[in-house]
Amino acid sequence: xxxxxxxxxxxxxxxxxxxxxxxxxxxxxxxxxxxxxxxxxxxxxxxxxxxxxxxxxxxxxxxxxxxxxxxxxxxxxxxxxxxxxxxxxxxxxxxxxxxxxxxxxxxxxxxxxxxxxxxxxxxxxxxxxxxxxxxxxxxxxxxxxxxxxxxxxxxxxxxxxxxxxxxxxxxxxxxxxxxxxxxxxxxxxxxxxxxxxxxxxxxxxxxxxxxxxxxxxxxxxxxxxxxxxxxxxxxxxxxxxxxxxxxxxxxxxxxxxxxxxxxxxxxxxxxxxxxxxxxxxxxxxxxxxxxxxxxxxxxxxxxxxxxxxxxxxxxx
Numbered sequence: 001x002x003x004x005x006x007x008x009x010x011x012x013x014x015x016x017x018x019x020x021x022x023x024x025x026x027x028x029x030x031x032x033x034x035x036x037x038x039x040x041x042x043x044x045x046x047x048x049x050x051x052x053x054x055x056x057x058x059x060x061x062x063x064x065x066x067x068x069x070x071x072x073x074x075x076x077x078x079x080x081x082x083x084x085x086x087x088x089x090x091x092x093x094x095x096x097x098x099x100x101x102x103x104x105x106x107x108x109x110x111x112x113x114x115x116x117x118x119x120x121x122x123x124x125x126x127x128x129x130x131x132x133x134x135x136x137x138x139x140x141x142x143x144x145x146x147x148x149x150x151x152x153x154x155x156x157x158x159x160x161x162x163x164x165x166x167x168x169x170x171x172x173x174x175x176x177x178x179x180x181x182x183x184x185x186x187x188x189x190x191x192x193x194x195x196x197x198x199x200x201x202x203x204x205x206x207x208x209x210x211x212x213x214x215x216x217x218x219x220x221x222x223x224x225x226x227x228x229x230x231x232x233x234x235x236x237x238x239x240x241x242x243x244x245x246x247x248x249x250x251x252x253x254x255x256x257x258x259x260x261x262x263x264x265x266x267x268x269x270x271x272x273x274x275x276x277x278x279x280x281x282x283x284x285x286x287x288x289x290x291x292x293x294x295x296x297x298x299x300x301x302x303x304x305x306x307x308x309x310x311x312x313x314x315x316x
Contacts, residue, residue: 002281003054004029009285013048015041041065050074051288056106058154059162063088070095075102075288077281080171082301084162086309089302102293104284105301107175111279114244114269118233119180121262127235130181132216134232135173141197141223142168156199164201166192166311169221171304175296176231177217184307185212190314196224207311246271 003009013033016022022034035044041061045053045068053069055062055078063083069076070092082105083089096103109115121127139145142155154160161167178184187209192202203223210216229244240263241251250267257263280296287294 001029002275002278003052005278006282006285008289009052012050013044015044042068045069045072045074052077052285055079058152058160059084059167060154060160063092066092067095070099070101073099073101075284077104077106077284078301079106080175080301081162081167081305081308082298083305084167086306089305092298093302096298100291102284102288102291103298104280104287105175105296105298105304106277106280107172107296107300107304108276108280109172109176110179110296111276111283112244113272114242114246114266115176115179117262117266117269118231118240118242121240121260121266122180122233124262126237126257126260126262127233127240128237130213130215130233130235132218132234133177133181134218134220134230135177136220136228136230136232137169137173138220138222138225138229139169139227140225141165141203145227156197156201158200161201163308163312164192164194164199164205165203165221165223166190166205166207166219167305167308168223170205170207170219170308170311173219173221174307175300175304177211177219178300178303179295181211181213181215181217183212183303184217185210187307187310187314190311192315205311207307209307209311240266242266 003011011029011031013035014022014026014031015035017038019036022036025031026034033048053074053076055065057065059081062078066076066078066082083092122130143153187207189208190205192205194202195204197203205221207219231242231244233240238253238257252263
């Protein structure tokens, strides 16, 4: 949708495993060239003259398609997670060396204006030293919170998904927290359950970790609860609790914080209907035109995956 709305883009080809799905998308967005079949993406990348390859396949195909796109000098927008193993991350990193390719990881949450407001508060030191943060993110799980075209429930296949809810939702959480607070230092532990979905990996998960600035972090993600997204920030001068969806009012303390200009702007903030994904695509295209790599880049995608893999190393 974002590419179709951008006047600088022309959609030229689509690849899908099934003809029915390919036909629906090609007709909706007037895409002339359609490639169907298991390895159709290889043919597409080799045959078409492409500036951009946009990857929104099952997780296990992300790295192979990225590597093929790099070989063909295509700019890349890849869905998260950009890989499901450290070996895949290393292969991509090596291939990107000495390439003038713009690589974006699809972390569209960065384009929600509420996070820029929170970043301003943190950088202005309005709350003082940040002591701890907690990010909670949940929904009903794949195929319930949204309808997939494919009947293949690959999200519940460990080899194809690479992990459970932490790899799906947790990568968004750590990316936003890195954006707000800088680099994390180490992961301290994980606890998890398979509570509501018949699968091998986790559908509920908590990860305890620490930032390089000594802020303590907790990420809690779930595929078993009502759609919810909250960010809590605790600091020496006070605290803020934000409902990212905007359904609940901002909570903060002490009351004197409401005199702060940055807090006032946050209090006045109202969620927008503008698509964050479209904003990401517009930014990506602008970076290609100006030949300037910005975030969310490969390194952002890599560090999010590394965070999850480090957390998984604590599983027993």
